[in-house]
Amino acid sequence: MMLSLSRDGVASGSALKRAAPSSFDNPEGETSKKRFKEDLGNEPDNEKPIAKLNYEALADDLIQELHCGCCAELVYRPVVVSPCQHFFCGSCCVLWIRNGGTNCPACRGISTIVTPSRPLQSIVDIILRADPSRVRAERERIQADEIYKPGCSMRIPTPREASPEPNLNQNADYVRPCPHCARDNAFGWTCPQSVIDFGVDPERAWHLDDGNPPGHAFCGNCENLLALRAPSTTKCDFCQVSFCGIGVAGRCLAAPLLSQHPHNMSDVGDLIQSSEVYGCFDNNTVEVDIMLDYLTAQELTPRHIYREVASHIQSQPSGFRPLIELDLFVDIHSVTAGIDENPNAPRNRICRHCATEVMLWGIKEWWIRERQKGFLEETVTCRPDCKEGSSCSRQKDLGKEPAVWRKMTC
Numbered sequence: 001m002m003l004s005l006s007r008d009g010v011a012s013g014s015a016l017k018r019a020a021p022s023s024f025d026n027p028e029g030e031t032s033k034k035r036f037k038e039d040l041g042n043e044p045d046n047e048k049p050i051a052k053l054n055y056e057a058l059a060d061d062l063i064q065e066l067h068c069g070c071c072a073e074l075v076y077r078p079v080v081v082s083p084c085q086h087f088f089c090g091s092c093c094v095l096w097i098r099n100g101g102t103n104c105p106a107c108r109g110i111s112t113i114v115t116p117s118r119p120l121q122s123i124v125d126i127i128l129r130a131d132p133s134r135v136r137a138e139r140e141r142i143q144a145d146e147i148y149k150p151g152c153s154m155r156i157p158t159p160r161e162a163s164p165e166p167n168l169n170q171n172a173d174y175v176r177p178c179p180h181c182a183r184d185n186a187f188g189w190t191c192p193q194s195v196i197d198f199g200v201d202p203e204r205a206w207h208l209d210d211g212n213p214p215g216h217a218f219c220g221n222c223e224n225l226l227a228l229r230a231p232s233t234t235k236c237d238f239c240q241v242s243f244c245g246i247g248v249a250g251r252c253l254a255a256p257l258l259s260q261h262p263h264n265m266s267d268v269g270d271l272i273q274s275s276e277v278y279g280c281f282d283n284n285t286v287e288v289d290i291m292l293d294y295l296t297a298q299e300l301t302p303r304h305i306y307r308e309v310a311s312h313i314q315s316q317p318s319g320f321r322p323l324i325e326l327d328l329f330v331d332i333h334s335v336t337a338g339i340d341e342n343p344n345a346p347r348n349r350i351c352r353h354c355a356t357e358v359m360l361w362g363i364k365e366w367w368i369r370e371r372q373k374g375f376l377e378e379t380v381t382c383r384p385d386c387k388e389g390s391s392c393s394r395q396k397d398l399g400k401e402p403a404v405w406r407k408m409t410c
């Protein structure tokens with residue numbers, strides 16, 4: 001399958017960094033393909049393969065889709081923003097507005113009104129009945145209900161005319177307090193070690209040269225100051241950078257591993273434009289194009305690949321250690337990262353940038369596993385390959401049976 005259009009050895013540094021440990025042998029490929037064909041034979045109308053409804057996967061996907069764009073948890077008392085129809089927990093939306101958020105937190109579209117969503121609430125209720133372990137802790141629910149009164153509609157303000165704030169009391173050399181530093185802040189949690197604003201007391205303000213103020217760090221996304229122990233703060237277990245949960249909804253966030261979205265990878269078009277993706281395939285453009293066609297036909301997104309890669313790595317005995325040892329997650333953000341104290345610590349939360357790293361690291365192996373499922377059409381799998389045939393080192397990558405190589409015409 002591998003037509004070597006590119007010169008050998010052009011793989012970029014990052015692609016080398018990502019080269020996954022090879023497990024390209026394909027003992028399963030042929031049999032799984034056969035199995036698939038037998039399944040088809042049992043269908044009365046076998047013109048099109050009808051996949052059996054996988055209820056577990058369905059429930060899983062549904063739950064993932066119902067995660068709030070702000071807090072990345074299963075949405076609680078959902079509200080929908082009009083006209084874009086993005087939804088969030090009512091309480092997340094209120095906090096967003098209180099913190100000066102304007103427009104929809106997800107798409108930044110101008111919103112006319114935010115209303116509670118009965119249909120979404122019904123689906124969430126069904127999920128919670130089926131899986132009570134997903135019900136939020138009582139304390140959390142009480143807190144959220146205090147912030148957002150169930151059933152209320154509201155408005156997200158549109159940005160005011162840019163006001164030329166004089167900010168005479170600002171000084172760029174000093175740290176601005178975090179949203180939790182003020183004693184009467186709207187977030188229900190106060191920093192035990194508040195940072196003093198330069199405008200309030202220049203003598204006691206914290207100079208940027210002195211590093212992070214105690215108990216604080218800078219958000220890996222919006223780069224504002226955050227309190228490490230604030231309930232809205234999350235830490236990426238890969239790059240060890242913290243995220244404020246307040247600046248930009250859904251982006252200032254290290255989300256639970258499988259609910260994160262890889263940064264800059266929302267659709268197949270982003271993969272096409274990414275030179276790194278081609279790098280992952282040693283610049284074998286033909287193979288990448290076959291994969292992209294497949295993704296388009298199957299309506300698979302980069303996020304789907306990311307999630308499959310991440311679950312696959314999780315299922316391996318070594319987990320994410322090989323990736324961490326490659327320093328894949330070092331110096332990803334421009335803010336200072338925390339220290340990864342325990343290499344064996346579980347990796348539960350991930351930021352968007354690290355999610356992209358994980359996806360790129362595993363995309364080639366993912367594609368090989370995907371091909372071995374035997375879903376590709378014969379016209380694709382039997383395409384003539386490069387002139388060297390089976391002696392080409394790249395042929396091996398996709399685990400073709402030697403018998404198929406011999407038939408090749410190139």
Ligand SMILES: [Zn+2]
Pocket residue numbers: 068069070071072073075076088089092
């Ligand atoms: Zn939320």
Ligand SMILES: [Zn+2]
Pocket residue numbers: 081084085086104105106107108109
């Ligand atoms: Zn929106």
Ligand SMILES: [Zn+2]
Pocket residue numbers: 177178179180181182191193194195216226227
């Ligand atoms: Zn603070």
Ligand SMILES: [Zn+2]
Pocket residue numbers: 219220221222223224243244245246247248252
């Ligand atoms: Zn932030």
Ligand SMILES: [Zn+2]
Pocket residue numbers: 236237238239240241329332350351352353354355
């Ligand atoms: Zn990260």
Ligand SMILES: [Zn+2]
Pocket residue numbers: 002003004386387388389392393394395
């Ligand atoms: Zn070749």
